[in-house]
Amino acid sequence: MTNEIIREIEELKKEKNAIILAHNYQPKEIQEIADFVGDSLELCIKANNVDEADIIVFCGVNFMAETASIISPDKKVLLPDNRANCQMADMVSLDELKKAKAEHPDCEVVLYVNSRAETKSEADIVCTSANAGKIVSSLKSDNFIFAPDHNLGIYSAKQSGKNPIIVPEDGHCYVHTMFKPEDIKKAREDYPNAKIVVHPECNDDVRQLADYVESTGGMVRLAKDPEIKQLVVGTEIDLTTRLTRENPGKEFIPLRRDAFCLTMKIITLEKVLEALKEEKYEVVVDKEIAAKARVGIQKMLDLS
Numbered sequence: 001m002t003n004e005i006i007r008e009i010e011e012l013k014k015e016k017n018a019i020i021l022a023h024n025y026q027p028k029e030i031q032e033i034a035d036f037v038g039d040s041l042e043l044c045i046k047a048n049n050v051d052e053a054d055i056i057v058f059c060g061v062n063f064m065a066e067t068a069s070i071i072s073p074d075k076k077v078l079l080p081d082n083r084a085n086c087q088m089a090d091m092v093s094l095d096e097l098k099k100a101k102a103e104h105p106d107c108e109v110v111l112y113v114n115s116r117a118e119t120k121s122e123a124d125i126v127c128t129s130a131n132a133g134k135i136v137s138s139l140k141s142d143n144f145i146f147a148p149d150h151n152l153g154i155y156s157a158k159q160s161g162k163n164p165i166i167v168p169e170d171g172h173c174y175v176h177t178m179f180k181p182e183d184i185k186k187a188r189e190d191y192p193n194a195k196i197v198v199h200p201e202c203n204d205d206v207r208q209l210a211d212y213v214e215s216t217g218g219m220v221r222l223a224k225d226p227e228i229k230q231l232v233v234g235t236e237i238d239l240t241t242r243l244t245r246e247n248p249g250k251e252f253i254p255l256r257r258d259a260f261c262l263t264m265k266i267i268t269l270e271k272v273l274e275a276l277k278e279e280k281y282e283v284v285v286d287k288e289i290a291a292k293a294r295v296g297i298q299k300m301l302d303l304s
C-alpha cells in the first residue's frame with residue numbers, strides 16, 4: 001500500500017511539475033519522499049530557487065508554507081494539512097507588534113521566521129535560528145525589537161551584544177522548552193563519551209550546559225564532523241531520523257524521547273498524495289502583506 005502511494009506521488013509530481021520540500025522535523029516517510037529536507041533557512045533558500053517547479057508541496061507548518069509563497073509568488077504552494085500550525089508563530093499578534101514599534105520608534109524590528117505573514121510585514125528584517133546572531137549584529141540600532149521567541153531573542157542578543165525588547169515576553173516553543181538541565185545531567189551520566197547539542201529555542205540554563213548550540217541545519221553539519229561519533233540531540237525527535245540516515249555508523253540519541261512537535265506529524269503520505277491530486281490546501285498570502293513581508297525575508301537571504 002505504502003509503495004503504491006509513493007509510486008502515485010512520484011507520477012503526480014512529474015505530471016504536475018511539482019517539488020516536495022520537507023522540514024527536518026517531518027516523519028521519516030515524508031523525509032524519504034521529499035526532494036529536499038532542511039531547516040527553515042535552507043527551505044527559504046530552496047523555495048527562492050525552484051524556478052523549474054510549478055507547484056511546491058510544503059511538508060512542514062503553515063508559517064513555512066507562507067514564507068515559501070511570499071518568496072515564490074508565481075508558484076502554487078500546497079500545505080497537505082491546513083491544521084499544521086506552529087503554536088509559537090501565533091504567540092505574537094499584529095497589534096502587539098505595532099504597539100511595541102510605537103513605544104520604541106528607534107528600534108529596528110527582527111522577526112523570527114516562525115511568525116505569521118502579517119507580523120512579518122511589520123519587520124525590518126527576518127531571521128532564522130541559523131542566522132539570528134548574525135542578523136541582529138547587522139542592525140544599526142543597539143536596541144532591537146524581537147518577536148516571538150523569548151529564548152532566541154536572548155540568545156541573539158548575547159551573540160551580538162545588543163539589547164532586545166522581546167514581544168511577547170513569554171513567546172516560546174513548547175517542544176524546546178521541555179528540555180531541562182536534569183536532562184543534560186542524565187545524558188552526561190548515561191552517555192559519558194557523547195557530545196550534547198541543543199537548539200537556540202531551548203532555555204538558557206539548558207543551552208549553558210550543552211557542548212554546542214545549533215539550529216537543525218547546524219546540527220546536520222555537526223553530525224558529519226569526523227570527531228563526532230555519538231551525539232545527544234536536544235531538538236524535535238525526528239531530526240535524529242535524518243542524522244541516523246545520513247551518518248551510518250554513528251549514534252544519535254534524542255535528549256528527550258517525548259520531544260514531539262505534534263503538528264509536524266499530522267502530514268502523512270496519504271495527505272501528500274491528496275494534496276497533489278486535488279491541489280490543496282493552497283496557501284495564499286494577501287498580496288499587499290506578502291509584498292511588505294518579502295522585504296524583510298529578502299534582506300535576510302541577502303545576508304545569508
Ligand code: SF4
Pocket residue numbers: 025061085086087088089114173174175176236261262264
Ligand atoms: S517545534 Fe516548536 S517552533 Fe518548531 S514548529 Fe513545532 S511548535 Fe513551532
